[in-house]
Amino acid sequence: MYKTVLLPNRYKKLGWALLIPATALGIISIINGFEWLKWEVRVPALINSDLLVPSCVGCIIKTNVVNTLLGFLFIVGALLVSFSKEKNEDEFIASLRQSSLLWAVLLNYSLLAVAFLFIYGLAFLQVMLYNMFTVLIIYIVRFNYVLVRSNKSAV
């Protein structure tokens, strides 16, 4: 009856297993100014632009990949958590998903609009950094909140 493009439910656990450590380590990284742990590796870069070295397109660079990996794992984890089916996925849960997604996009861009008006300089770079992740964070929080609430009211 209800068709969906979501992943099977088992991917949700995998998503949490990536998302929770990535979030915890990400917070540690933010607190320590992003240079808390060094793991310098040679990686292929589509584009690398830096103030100190000449820019390059399609080259191999040596860089600290700790924050790269954390950001990547966070996004993969958050996508799996967000877009894996619930055990009892049905049309009502789909409606909760839809409203949460609308909510997340609206709240995210409202916050960003306020930040555009009132935050300037380097601090705005921080806003952009967090804003890369906030749509998914707001969606996950809001969706799980309404899910738990509908579970409770059903008792």
Added chain:
Amino acid sequence: MKNKIKIERAIAGLTQEELAKQVGVSRQTINAMELNKYVPSTVLALKVGKVFHKNVEEIFTLEDTD
């Protein structure tokens, strides 16, 4: 849209869980419908009607605000 699912369910002696199983949705969905928090799809409304052996209009009725 109003509905008489709770009444029909009581007449049929079904729990929310049992009705949910018969129409293939979660218990939360039945509960949200009974509380008028969720308007079901046509397919789900027809399935609910089928369980109670009634036409959809006998269970679901439009309100003035619809």
